[in-house]
Amino acid sequence: MFALLLNDINITFMEPCIAEPEKIRLKAEMSDDITDVMPYLNAVIGNAIFNKNAPLITFTKEFRLIVLYPKKLTMAKVVNQTDALQIFDWLKDLINETWDKRDTITPNYEKKHKPTVPQFYGWLPKTNCKECGEANCFAFAAKILQGQQRIENCKPLFTPEYADARETITEVLTAIM
Amino acid sequence: MPVYLDNAATSFPKPEVVYRAADEFMRAVGVNAGRGAYKQALEADRIIYETRRNVAKLFNVKDVSRVVFTFNITDSLNLAVKGILNPGDHVITSSMEHNAVWRPLKVLEEERGISITAVHCDVEGNLDPLKVKNALTEKTKLVVLIHASNVTGTVMPIAEVGAIARENNIPFLVDSAQTAGLYPIDVETMNIDLLAFTGHKGLMGPMGTGGLYIREGISIKPLKEGGTGGDSILEHQPDSLPDRYEAGTPNVSGIAGLGRAVKFILDEGVEKIHNKEAALTGYALHKLSGIDGITLYGPKDNINRVGVISLNIMDLNPQKAGHVLDEKYGIMVRAGLHCAPCAHRTIGTIDRGTIRIGLGYFNTQEDIDCLLEAVKDIIKNKDIQ
Known part of the structure; x- marks a missing residue:
């Protein structure tokens, strides 16, 4: 042991x-x-x-x-x-x-894995409300991962209904950005 | 000093750690599990989980959540049988079953029009797996078998019957009341889909504990619905295990005791426990078979059986003989039909019943010697004739 x-x-x-x-x-x-x-x-x-x-x-x-x-x-x-x-x-x-x-094991200090666009899209509210200025949530996800959008622009995510998703996304973004 | 030989009814005494665990839970934790987010409630959850994990380890269950707690094995068997069988279904069982299986089946025969095939066992209680295979029909939806008879101690060919059930995609339910903790059980190698167990016999835990292992993919309708803790918003019983089958406040003090009991068994080793009991059983069978006036039932050796020995003394009424053994000699045994009339019909003792010796891990050769002397004395003096 x-x-x-x-x-x-x-x-x-x-x-x-x-x-x-x-x-x-x-x-x-x-x-x-x-x-x-x-x-x-x-x-x-x-x-x-x-x-x-x-x-x-x-x-x-x-x-x-x-x-x-x-x-x-x-x-x-x-x-x-x-x-x-x-x-x-x-x-x-x-x-x-x-x-x-x-x-x-060779330790890895890099941000080895970045979520894919579909993976990140999966965490979003997926309302396609366009309030962020993008055509749909998928496009928003792509822009976020490219650093060209701010998560705060996703208005539905900041309603109480999506508190879980917000927490996850915030943590992921803290880790990768 | 009284001699307890009724461990097939419940094991006694329990390991010291079992008493302590139940006591400690009630005094130091004492709150309801799954009902609050405060630390003490979480501690109750953790105790339940640790028991579940120990039980899963004992039976080689990989996913701990597939072990569901009930209040005894009768509960577990009712849940499985009534939650699976629908109108018109066919079930295969044996002629050695306990009423905990037989009565629910008879109720379903009346209420849901199920059909039952009770495969006939021989006079020692042995079952031929081929008979199970031959009894299969297109309507067979469940095979249920006692692992070891509570009358004769006969161990059933579980792995073989399990393989037949598996080949035919039929759930296989095993009643382990007389084997769990005393006889090695591996749900994988023995092809068991549903394992009903009780906490207070071979598992050495408190009464009011038991459970059911449910293999993934087997659908059982819950026997009851009610509160399960955190998911109160749902109007229906949750789908996830174990919550789906654990409505209402669980017996946490009992489960705490059961957890330590199973830990004790895991530490000792089932093999060691089984070997000790097999040695005592062999000794008792050898000595009893040498006494004129004793009729023994079930297998003649200790190879394919557990430490349950049925006997009769001359033509004495077993109830009376049991009473004298207690009153005059301080020996506690069970007498009568042992809730298993089917088994008594099979071995030819339905009109009379038997005296049953139930050996446990804490019995000694001296306990058996006391019994032997008492039986010889009864035969010699004919006290109760």
Whole structure:
């Protein structure tokens, strides 16, 4: 048995997702600081987006959106509490195994993965309201990723209905921009 | 010192950690799970999750959320049977079933017009898997089998029957009341789609606990609807597991005890527990078979059975014999039909019943020696004739 980097994850706050009330979003604290493992996680997680300055690392686990900070995490679109705790187990194993094998992994300090336009479009309200000045939400997504639009111009995103999506998008943009 | 030999009804005593876990939960946590976002409620959730994870590990279930808690195995079996079978469906079972399977099926026969094939087992309770295969029809929607008889201890060919069910794409439900915790169970290698378990027997947990493993892709209608915690906005029962089948406040103190009990089993190892029980069973069978006046039922050796031994003493009424064993010798056994009239018809004891010895992990050879001496004494003195 190797020495654990991360011993425990505990939920500190939980509420139903606003857009999908059958799912939950939550915040949790981690018992140990995982900053040092982040570049290695960035190397092993296929869809990770890493910002070494923040620092934070964000990725999806199937449909769930996960953001890891040094001593806390957020998760959205979690099925229920059992699902959350099962994902915690998976995450603890991933973090500890990655840390244990770090000598065999080349750490990656780059923002390795940038979301694709369709992926980013998927997080938007998709109302095609044109209030941002673009022809549709897809075009808006493309402009955002090119740095030619500001997320604040998406008016529906800043209504309470899209609070979950807003949080995810803000975190992703913090990581990649 | 009383001798407890009724572990097939419930295991007693429990490991010390089980008492402590239930007590600690009630005193130190004590709040309802899934009903609040404060830390103590989250701690209750975590305790439930850890129990679920331990149970999943014990049965080699990969997805922890597929383990659903109920209040006992009767609950679990009712949920599976009534949630799957529809009007006109056909179900295959055995002639060794407990009433926890048999009665729900008989109700569905009356209420939903299902048809039942109870595959006949031999006089020792053994089942030929081929008979299950031959009983399949186009309308067969479920195969349900007891893992080990609560009357004879006979272990059924679960993996073989499971393979037949799997080949024909029919869900296979196993009643593990007499095996969970005492006999290795692997839902993957044994082709089990639905595993009903109770917490208070071989799993050594408190009464009022049990559950059902439901393989992904198997659709079961919930037996009840109600509050599940965080998703209150929904008008209908959520689709996600385990919440779909866990309406209402769970028995968290019991589940806390069950979690530690299963941890105890995982630490000891099912193999070790099984070997100890098999050794005691072999010893008891060997010694009992050498006493004139004892009739033993079920398999003659300890190879394909668990530590449930049915017997009769001469032509004594087993209820009376059980009473004398308790009153005069301080030995606790079960007597009668053990909620399994089908099994008694199969082994030819329906008119009389049997005395049943249920061995547990904490029994010793000395306990069996006490029983042997008492039985010999009864035969010699004919006290109750």
